[in-house]
Amino acid sequence: MLSLQNVTKHYQTRRGTVRAVEGVSFDVRPKSTLALVGESGCGKTTIAKMILQLERPTAGAIAFEGADTATMNAAQLKAYRRQVMAVFQDPYASLNPRLRVGTIIAEPLLAHENPGRAATEKRVAEVLDIVGLPATAARLYPHEFSGGQRQRIAIARALALRPRLMVLDEPVSALDVSIRAQVLNLLADIQLEFGLTYLIIAHDLALVEHFSNDVAVIYLGRVAEAGPTEQVFAQPRHPYTQALLAAVPQPDPDHVLNEAAAAGEIASALDPPSGCRFHPRCPLAIDICRTTTPEPRGTPHQAACHLVEA
Amino acid sequence: MVLEVHNLHTHLHLKRGILRAVDGISLTVGEGETLGLVGESGSGKTLTGLSLLRLLPKGSGRIAEGSIKLDGQELTTLSDSAMARDIRGRRIAMIMQDPMTSLNPVFSIGDQVSNPLRNHNIAQGATLRSKVISVLTQVRIPSAEKRLGDYPHQFSGGQRQRIVAAMAIGCTPRLLVADEPTTALDVTIQVQIIALLRQIQADTGTGIILITHDLGVAASLCHRIAVMYAGRIVETGPVRRIYKSPAHPYTQALLAAIPRLGDKRARLQAIPGQPPSLIDPPQGCRFAPRCPARMDKCAEPPPTVTLADGHEAACWKLA
Numbered sequence: 001m002l003s004l005q006n007v008t009k010h011y012q013t014r015r016g017t018v019r020a021v022e023g024v025s026f027d028v029r030p031k032s033t034l035a036l037v038g039e040s041g042c043g044k045t046t047i048a049k050m051i052l053q054l055e056r057p058t059a060g061a062i063a064f065e066g067a068d069t070a071t072m073n074a075a076q077l078k079a080y081r082r083q084v085m086a087v088f089q090d091p092y093a094s095l096n097p098r099l100r101v102g103t104i105i106a107e108p109l110l111a112h113e114n115p116g117r118a119a120t121e122k123r124v125a126e127v128l129d130i131v132g133l134p135a136t137a138a139r140l141y142p143h144e145f146s147g148g149q150r151q152r153i154a155i156a157r158a159l160a161l162r163p164r165l166m167v168l169d170e171p172v173s174a175l176d177v178s179i180r181a182q183v184l185n186l187l188a189d190i191q192l193e194f195g196l197t198y199l200i201i202a203h204d205l206a207l208v209e210h211f212s213n214d215v216a217v218i219y220l221g222r223v224a225e226a227g228p229t230e231q232v233f234a235q236p237r238h239p240y241t242q243a244l245l246a247a248v249p250q251p252d253p254d255h256v257l258n259e260a261a262a263a264g265e266i267a268s269a270l271d272p273p274s275g276c277r278f279h280p281r282c283p284l285a286i287d288i289c290r291t292t293t294p295e296p297r298g299t300p301h302q303a304a305c306h307l308v309e310a
Numbered sequence: 311m312v313l314e315v316h317n318l319h320t321h322l323h324l325k326r327g328i329l330r331a332v333d334g335i336s337l338t339v340g341e342g343e344t345l346g347l348v349g350e351s352g353s354g355k356t357l358t359g360l361s362l363l364r365l366l367p368k369g370s371g372r373i374a375e376g377s378i379k380l381d382g383q384e385l386t387t388l389s390d391s392a393m394a395r396d397i398r399g400r401r402i403a404m405i406m407q408d409p410m411t412s413l414n415p416v417f418s419i420g421d422q423v424s425n426p427l428r429n430h431n432i433a434q435g436a437t438l439r440s441k442v443i444s445v446l447t448q449v450r451i452p453s454a455e456k457r458l459g460d461y462p463h464q465f466s467g468g469q470r471q472r473i474v475a476a477m478a479i480g481c482t483p484r485l486l487v488a489d490e491p492t493t494a495l496d497v498t499i500q501v502q503i504i505a506l507l508r509q510i511q512a513d514t515g516t517g518i519i520l521i522t523h524d525l526g527v528a529a530s531l532c533h534r535i536a537v538m539y540a541g542r543i544v545e546t547g548p549v550r551r552i553y554k555s556p557a558h559p560y561t562q563a564l565l566a567a568i569p570r571l572g573d574k575r576a577r578l579q580a581i582p583g584q585p586p587s588l589i590d591p592p593q594g595c596r597f598a599p600r601c602p603a604r605m606d607k608c609a610e611p612p613p614t615v616t617l618a619d620g621h622e623a624a625c626w627k628l629a
Contacts, residue, residue, distance in 0.1 A: 040496055
């Protein structure tokens with residue numbers, strides 16, 4: 001469905017080149033969910049921006065159903081954009097406070113199809129119903145809704161054009177625990193009902209395990225480990241994935257956290273470590289990790305680590 | 311007891327009316343004990359913490375009723391100047407969520423960590439400098455003596471939160487109020503700050519109130535938990551009781567609603583609806599409109615039922 005090949009993004013700044021994303025490859029299978037996992041600054045949001053055509057890759061290719069987005073003409077790009085929609089983290093920032101909900105949801109429709117007033121209103125009512133809001137919500141403003149309801153409105157807007165792929169950037173992190181499950185269940189329902197493909201960005205590993213079919217763990221712009229979610233979580237092979245999983249506090253007082261799994265902090269993308277980018281924090285690092293960048297090993301469950309046997 | 315709070319009511323006077331943000335809560339924190347104040351946004355947990363420090367929003371915030379005792383001393387009737395001189399930053403200190411906003415970007419960290427020590431006459435001159443170095447070393451800032459002149463932006467996010475912790479523990483407070491201290495941090499850094507708070511408590515015996523919405527963080531750090539909903543504590547008890555045998559339907563629903571590592575992909579048990587407005591809250595149990603075990607009686611205020619030693623819940627179902 002969506003395929004990234006060696007995608008790289010560098011930003012030139014006064015302080016030097018920021019190597020935000022470096023040679024990232026993965027495939028998102030149709031009607032499934034791929035999760036991008038990693039800590040702040042690892043490049044996962046930059047990857048999402050490139051998929052949404054908000055940034056251009058410095059190198060590498062992003063293909064949608066076999067067609068390279070870099071070589072698309074204006075009409076093809078417009079067609080691509082209507083099939084790929086996004087839901088962002090903060091429903092307080094992503095909805096224009098001056099517009100009525102009906103206008104917010106109608107905007108993509110007007111930009112792409114402009115089907116006329118009656119058809120627009122009908123479609124707005126349809127998507128509001130899909131996300132569990134009454135048709136009367138269209139007449140109200142975003143501030144009249146709670147956080148969870150606002151995120152439903154953002155989902156309704158993304159659904160208005162019947163997209164095929166949705167990029168979900170931390171879709172529930174700004175919501176309360178009791179509301180998160182409502183929104184996650186809604187996203188699961190509409191995926192099934194409309195055959196949607198999801199790319200979800202999240203830092204909550206328990207959520208990722210619960211919600212995704214495949215996962216790619218990103219560290220400092222590179223894929224550290226990727227594969228079917230079940231395999232990656234059951235048998236993490238990269239020391240970084242192991243450290244992440246060991247550091248997640250569990251709602252269980254008997255669970256013991258591994259405080260030593262990853263010492264120190266993530267390095268700067270301005271000056272990433274040589275060799276394996278995780279080596280300064282890795283408890284298992286050996287000489288080769290400092291000099292040589294590890295290639296991904298294994299399929300479909302791959303890990304980019306010198307200590308992993310292919 | 312380090313801290314005893316009895317029947318605390320904190321109100322916010324807004325244009326729309328009086329918001330009863332904290333509506334009659336009681337809690338205690340013992341020496342060397344960590345109490346987790348767990349709840350969702352708007353449940354009143356942060357305003358409870360701010361009430362202890364008397365740092366309520368100017369003009370609108372007011373402690374309307376109740377008592378707060380620190381080592382037996384009543385704080386609600388203390389003058390503002392005595393509060394600033396003897397209590398705030400001295401005997402009760404606070405760590406907030408975002409280290410970037412609790413540190414001043416234009417002062418060096420040496421200045422900022424020495425401020426409370428100087429203001430509370432803990433140390434001066436050369437003693438002050440060595441005290442600052444020792445606190446920064448205690449929170450594991452590497453080569454602290456060389457970094458006193460550095461500014462907050464020269465440190466990483468995790469180090470900044472360590473510096474905030476150094477400011478809080480310099481005066482060896484009796485009580486540390488930590489409001490979402492790890493929420494802005496990545497998971498591998500979060501685990502380091504959890505370890506740091508545990509170490510601070512072991513070193514100094516300070517009581518800690520951990521305010522959080524994260525049931526995982528609370529489980530890993532707290533001895534006791536108080537679950538807040540809509541301005542009230544609905545259940546309180548030893549951490550193991552709360553997680554292994556939660557009694558209040560809200561606690562049960564909250565624990566069932568979160569995905570856990572190792573759980574197979576399945577539907578989450580969502581809690582329908584949303585919390586009530588605290589300007590005009592329901593008369594009886596505030597969770598009743600969302601509660602699967604709702605009964606007619608729930609229209610009346612629920613009784614607090616003792617289930618075991620130190621384990622209480624406010625629910626008609628248990629009465």
